[in-house]
Amino acid sequence: MGLFDLFRSRPKNTASVAAERLRIIVMQERAANGRPDYLPMLRRELLEVIRKYVNVDPDAIDIHVTHEGEGEVLELSVALPEKHTTAPATPATGET
Amino acid sequence: MTEIIVVTSGKGGVGKTTTSASLAVGLARRGKKVAVIDFDVGLRNLDLIMGCERRVVYDFVNVIQGECTLKQALIKDKRIETLHVLAASQTRDKEALSKEGVERVLNELTEDGFDYVICDSPAGIEKGASLAMYFADRAIVVVNPEVSSVRDSDRILGLLASKTRRAEQGAGGVEQHLLLTRYNPDRVANGDMMGIADVKDILGIEVLGVIPESPGVLTASNAGVPVILDDTSDAGQAYADAVARLSGEERPMRFIDATKKGFLARIFGS
Numbered sequence: 550m551g552l553f554d555l556f557r558s559r560p561k562n563t564a565s566v567a568a569e570r571l572r573i574i575v576m577q578e579r580a581a582n583g584r585p586d587y588l589p590m591l592r593r594e595l596l597e598v599i600r601k602y603v604n605v606d607p608d609a610i611d612i613h614v615t616h617e618g619e620g621e622v623l624e625l626s627v628a629l630p631e632k633h634t635t636a637p638a639t640p641a642t643g644e645t
Numbered sequence: 646m647t648e649i650i651v652v653t654s655g656k657g658g659v660g661k662t663t664t665s666a667s668l669a670v671g672l673a674r675r676g677k678k679v680a681v682i683d684f685d686v687g688l689r690n691l692d693l694i695m696g697c698e699r700r701v702v703y704d705f706v707n708v709i710q711g712e713c714t715l716k717q718a719l720i721k722d723k724r725i726e727t728l729h730v731l732a733a734s735q736t737r738d739k740e741a742l743s744k745e746g747v748e749r750v751l752n753e754l755t756e757d758g759f760d761y762v763i764c765d766s767p768a769g770i771e772k773g774a775s776l777a778m779y780f781a782d783r784a785i786v787v788v789n790p791e792v793s794s795v796r797d798s799d800r801i802l803g804l805l806a807s808k809t810r811r812a813e814q815g816a817g818g819v820e821q822h823l824l825l826t827r828y829n830p831d832r833v834a835n836g837d838m839m840g841i842a843d844v845k846d847i848l849g850i851e852v853l854g855v856i857p858e859s860p861g862v863l864t865a866s867n868a869g870v871p872v873i874l875d876d877t878s879d880a881g882q883a884y885a886d887a888v889a890r891l892s893g894e895e896r897p898m899r900f901i902d903a904t905k906k907g908f909l910a911r912i913f914g915s
Contacts, residue, residue, distance in 0.1 A: 562836035563836065563837055564836050564837060564839045564843065565836065565843075567791075567792050567839055567843075568839050568843040568846075568847065571792055571795050571796060571847050572846075572847055574796060575795075575796060575799045575847055575848075578796075578799065578800070579799070579803070582803050
């Protein structure tokens, strides 16, 4: 560090950038860890089926595996659009 | 009672073998009977770091496959009587290791009255690494204060919590410690390197020790003398502290503060 550096504003603190990025990615990966690995494919196939009847958004399906007492519960929720644009569908409720 | 300790990290090049060698020497120097095993079949290096590469006759795979006895394969250290090295095979691959084979060797070491068995894991999460951690009672996760090393360490922590004998038996899991290596206090002070608190906070486990980035590590490996035997080097002293903590003693962290610069040095540059 020389004389002129004293007057220059400090560059962005890369260590805190690294720590912040890691906090986020590590949290995400921990959440994904232990989940059955067929979930992404199941989600994709369900989306295809649902879209035969209702034109839902690709992000409209949410799948979780939760623990309830001894067993595990596959929780699936689909947000339906306001107005159905395709196919005659029996209006589904949000959750199964 | 034999304690099995795995030295692991996920990422390569962070200092697993350097750490295994120094921990083994440190524990043996305290009068404990120690075996250190190289699980990096096909890429053995522990023998070089320990300085016994010319004395390897039989290796870990030979023992597992019944081609020699464990006694024939254990190399007695020339410096410390209670220290023994089991080299990895250089010509086979990791498939030559089997869970039953590894268990047999560990059981025999237990029967022979070893106090500690240090398992030097290969990088990665494949067979060699998973077998190195499987039977562990304790894990030392070696991590550099750098993004890829920290992320890989978290992956390893996840595996330690699920893919080990202790986890499967519900025996309370493997006791986990972090060992930060290649730590550069000046860079941490400048905000160029994550500090101890950052790494500890992200990974959520206790820090057993902090080994400063040090020229002593290279000179020690050049000579085949584990760096802990170099009392003049900061890294050697930091390893000795870590071994003391592992043995239940309390030691303050050293070599973690930036070098203080004088007023003139700050003005005219370093």
